[in-house]
Amino acid sequence: MLNGQIIKGIGGFYYVDTDNGLYECRARGIFRKQNITPLVGDRVSMSVVDEETKKGVVEDIDKRDTELIRPPIANVDKALIVFAVKNPKPNLSLLDRFIVLAEKEHLEIVIILTKADLDDRNELEEIQKIYELSGYKVIPVSNKTKLNIDKVKDELKNSVVVFAGPSGVGKSSLLNEIDKNFKLQTGEVSEKIKRGKHTTRHAELLKLECGGMVADTPGFSSLTLDDISEYDLKDFFIEFDDFDGCRFGSRCIHEKEPSCAVKEAVENGEIPKKRYESYLQLLNEIRQGKRRY
Numbered sequence: 129m130l131n132g133q134i135i136k137g138i139g140g141f142y143y144v145d146t147d148n149g150l151y152e153c154r155a156r157g158i159f160r161k162q163n164i165t166p167l168v169g170d171r172v173s174m175s176v177v178d179e180e181t182k183k184g185v186v187e188d189i190d191k192r193d194t195e196l197i198r199p200p201i202a203n204v205d206k207a208l209i210v211f212a213v214k215n216p217k218p219n220l221s222l223l224d225r226f227i228v229l230a231e232k233e234h235l236e237i238v239i240i241l242t243k244a245d246l247d248d249r250n251e252l253e254e255i256q257k258i259y260e261l262s263g264y265k266v267i268p269v270s271n272k273t274k275l276n277i278d279k280v281k282d283e284l285k286n287s288v289v290v291f292a293g294p295s296g297v298g299k300s301s302l303l304n305e306i307d308k309n310f311k312l313q314t315g316e317v318s319e320k321i322k323r324g325k326h327t328t329r330h331a332e333l334l335k336l337e338c339g340g341m342v343a344d345t346p347g348f349s350s351l352t353l354d355d356i357s358e359y360d361l362k363d364f365f366i367e368f369d370d371f372d373g374c375r376f377g378s379r380c381i382h383e384k385e386p387s388c389a390v391k392e393a394v395e396n397g398e399i400p401k402k403r404y405e406s407y408l409q410l411l412n413e414i415r416q417g418k419r420r421y
């Protein structure tokens with residue numbers, strides 16, 4: 129038996145990186161029966177079927193430290209959430225959904241705003257202000273002018289990081305700037321509808337010269353918050369934490385309750401209105417989703 133990590137999965141094959149090299153593995157049938165899908169990032173035990181052709185079988189999956197369903201990846205400790213300021217137009221509701229899912233997994237979060245070179249109406253600054261006020265680190269980037277590529281590199285040191293965001297925002301382009309050896313495929317954004325073309329098809333973990341690992345992933349265009357209850361949602365909007373003086377204490381969901389410190393902070397501009405509106409929208413979606421079942 130060998131220990132290793134799945135760095136890529138394509139069409140039922142899992143590529144396991146071990147001290148003895150890279151193996152192409154099938155998963156044991158029992159996983160399918162138990163409804164377990166191996167994920168990129170999984171630490172596994174594998175048996176060798178043929179050493180010559182480097183073929184094997186994934187026998188066992190270690191307990192995951194963290195797990196994301198979209199993009200599908202296990203055991204990362206940090207998420208670089210990548211959105212473009214333009215082409216495609218940033219969907220902040222989608223950004224907030226991803227933040228919620230990443231907070232739920234206790235990932236460290238950094239927001240990367242790409243295509244700064246296309247920002248002719250100062251939209252980048254507006255978005256940056258919102259998320260910095262919420263407490264997040266925001267890095268404006270341009271893969272064209274190479275703005276802040278070094279700052280992104282600093283974020284990758286000694287960490288296992290996932291790049292996540294919609295199609296066409298420049299995740300693979302940014303990784304190619306970080307390491308010229310990656311040579312990841314990048315794709316045009318459609319002229320007419322200004323959307324990405326889903327160029328990256330599979331999540332892939334790549335080794336960094338500085339010691340860490342980074343995962344390029346396929347872009348996504350929607351996210352649902354299936355496993356989160358309406359009472360837990362507030363815990364994943366970290367800016368609410370600073371305001372705990374609600375009359376109903378920790379039971380307050382900051383919606384219709386009187387003397388709510390969070391609502392007051394929104395009025396005062398201490399919590400961004402956009403984020404609070406996003407919170408209410410997600411709260412309602414969760415309730416409607418629950419009613420369906």
Ligand SMILES: Nc1nc2c(ncn2[C@@H]2O[C@H](COP(=O)(O)OP(=O)(O)OP(=O)(O)O)[C@@H](O)[C@H]2O)c(=O)[nH]1
Pocket residue numbers: 242243244245246269270271272293294295296297298299300301302313314315316317324325326327328329345346347348
């Ligand atoms: N102007 C400008 N264009 C960029 C920048 N970064 C990427 N692009 C372009 O945006 C397009 C999409 O880039 P990709 O790197 O393929 O985007 P992606 O996020 O990996 O997309 P998926 O793999 O589909 O999820 C390409 O045509 C890039 O040349 C940038 O900073 N500025």
Ligand SMILES: [Mg+2]
Pocket residue numbers: 299300301313314327328344345346347
């Ligand atoms: Mg890509």
Ligand SMILES: [Zn+2]
Pocket residue numbers: 374375380381382383385387388389390391
């Ligand atoms: Zn409240």
